[in-house]
Amino acid sequence: MSDPSVGFIIHNLKQVVTLAGSSLPRRGKEMSELAVIEDGAIVVANGKIAEVGSEADLLAQFPNSRRVDGQGAVCLPGFVDPHTHLPFYGTRENDFEARILGKSYAEIALAGGGIRSTMRATRKASLDDLVTAAKPRLDRMLCSGTTTAEAKSGYGLNLETERRQLLAIKELDEVHPVDLVATNLAAHEVPDEYREDKEAYIRLLCDKLLPELKELAQFCDIFCEDHVYSAKESRRILSRAKEHGYQIKIHADEIESVGGAELACELGAVSADHLGRISEAGIKGLASCETIAVLLPGTTFYLNLPNKAPARKMIEAGVAVALATDLNPGSCLTESMPAILTIACADLRMTPGEVITAATINAAHAVGMGDSRGSLERGKWADFVLWDIPHWRYLPTHFGVNLVKDVYKKGRRVVQDGRRVSS
Numbered sequence: 542m543s544d545p546s547v548g549f550i551i552h553n554l555k556q557v558v559t560l561a562g563s564s565l566p567r568r569g570k571e572m573s574e575l576a577v578i579e580d581g582a583i584v585v586a587n588g589k590i591a592e593v594g595s596e597a598d599l600l601a602q603f604p605n606s607r608r609v610d611g612q613g614a615v616c617l618p619g620f621v622d623p624h625t626h627l628p629f630y631g632t633r634e635n636d637f638e639a640r641i642l643g644k645s646y647a648e649i650a651l652a653g654g655g656i657r658s659t660m661r662a663t664r665k666a667s668l669d670d671l672v673t674a675a676k677p678r679l680d681r682m683l684c685s686g687t688t689t690a691e692a693k694s695g696y697g698l699n700l701e702t703e704r705r706q707l708l709a710i711k712e713l714d715e716v717h718p719v720d721l722v723a724t725n726l727a728a729h730e731v732p733d734e735y736r737e738d739k740e741a742y743i744r745l746l747c748d749k750l751l752p753e754l755k756e757l758a759q760f761c762d763i764f765c766e767d768h769v770y771s772a773k774e775s776r777r778i779l780s781r782a783k784e785h786g787y788q789i790k791i792h793a794d795e796i797e798s799v800g801g802a803e804l805a806c807e808l809g810a811v812s813a814d815h816l817g818r819i820s821e822a823g824i825k826g827l828a829s830c831e832t833i834a835v836l837l838p839g840t841t842f843y844l845n846l847p848n849k850a851p852a853r854k855m856i857e858a859g860v861a862v863a864l865a866t867d868l869n870p871g872s873c874l875t876e877s878m879p880a881i882l883t884i885a886c887a888d889l890r891m892t893p894g895e896v897i898t899a900a901t902i903n904a905a906h907a908v909g910m911g912d913s914r915g916s917l918e919r920g921k922w923a924d925f926v927l928w929d930i931p932h933w934r935y936l937p938t939h940f941g942v943n944l945v946k947d948v949y950k951k952g953r954r955v956v957q958d959g960r961r962v963s964s
């Protein structure tokens with residue numbers, strides 16, 4: 542492998558989809574403006590983008606740079622996946638089949654399945670087990686074009702296991718090319734042992750699980766639904782999280798409209814996620830505050846649920862929309878952002894341009910990293926993907942297969958011809 546600090550110019554790119562533009566999240570019509578350069582090239586030095594422009598200009602401007610042939614590929618920024626439950630243990634194929642056969646969530650839980658079965662398996666797993674299980678997931682993410690991802694704890698629901706999950710995220714971030722941003726989701730559920738005394742678990746969250754894990758997580762997230770944590774309880778827990786120095790994310794209005802989006806605006810959350818049942822007031826609120834709406838259409842597809850987020854309405858109202866996989870063992874088991882893009886087009890009626898914006902620059906803003914990635918602009922990390930497609934518009938039209946050719950992470954080629962380059 543070459544030394545990326547020396548610098549090179551990658552040319553013979555049919556299109557470079559730069560997403561260059563405003564330093565703010567993209568809204569409304571901006572979500573369709575991708576700033577595409579036909580016959581483009583990128584100059585990379587020290588792992589960052591030194592220049593982006595037309596091939597003719599850049600080859601003339603940098604005549605002595607080492608040249609890398611892009612072989613006519615279409616180049617996009619690496620995807621940012623802003624909502625994953627990456628460090629989990631165990632599988633849930635029994636739940637998947639039971640659901641198809643018509644069993645309810647409660648019946649599945651009673652038979653030992655559901656989120657609590659992942660919790661039991663994750664509590665038993667060692668740090669090594671968690672890292673070993675998650676590594677191939679990260680490889681699949683990288684091979685599907687994701688170069689940065691958010692990762693949540695939330696299957697421990699006690700100090701020891703939540704810490705182990707966050708330590709696994711830290712270790713994976715250090716050893717794997719995909720950059721990870723950690724989120725403390727100790728408020729994912731109420732654990733079995735506190736089911737008769739939710740108040741005691743909320744006190745444990747506020748006084749122990751949030752402060753003691755702060756050094757391992759940038760964000761704090763919560764499952765805000767009446768049957769888990771109500772909007773009132775969520776406000777209380779997230780306010781404490783802010784006092785402890787966390788930035789905020791919320792699983793908001795997924796199943797019922799409970800004012801989750803409004804709460805996200807009120808608390809200055811970086812993102813509000815799911816939003817299948819967002820209210821009119823919630824849409825208005827998100828359109829006029831800085832919180833990003835992270836939509837997870839893979840989940841409603843996977844569960845065959847009707848609560849699809851009203852993406853068209855949100856975009857037209859001026860909400861900044863991002864997309865994520867929601868990678869998790871029970872309700873959406875995929876590492877593939879390209880699959881999510883297709884589902885967002887088909888189910889949410891987003892356009893190809895909008896889904897690309899939602900998976901790159903807006904997704905980067907949804908993890909607080911819009912200034913360093915998500916678009917191909919001078920000074921940002923050289924995180925980009927070469928796609929074996931004839932035009933950027935083609936990308937979400939072809940699904941269930943991998944059209945990634947090469948992936949560059951911080952200027953290094955980490956995937957070549959669709960396969961991980963061993964480091």
Ligand SMILES: [Zn+2]
Binds near residue numbers: 624626792867
């Ligand atoms: Zn989630």
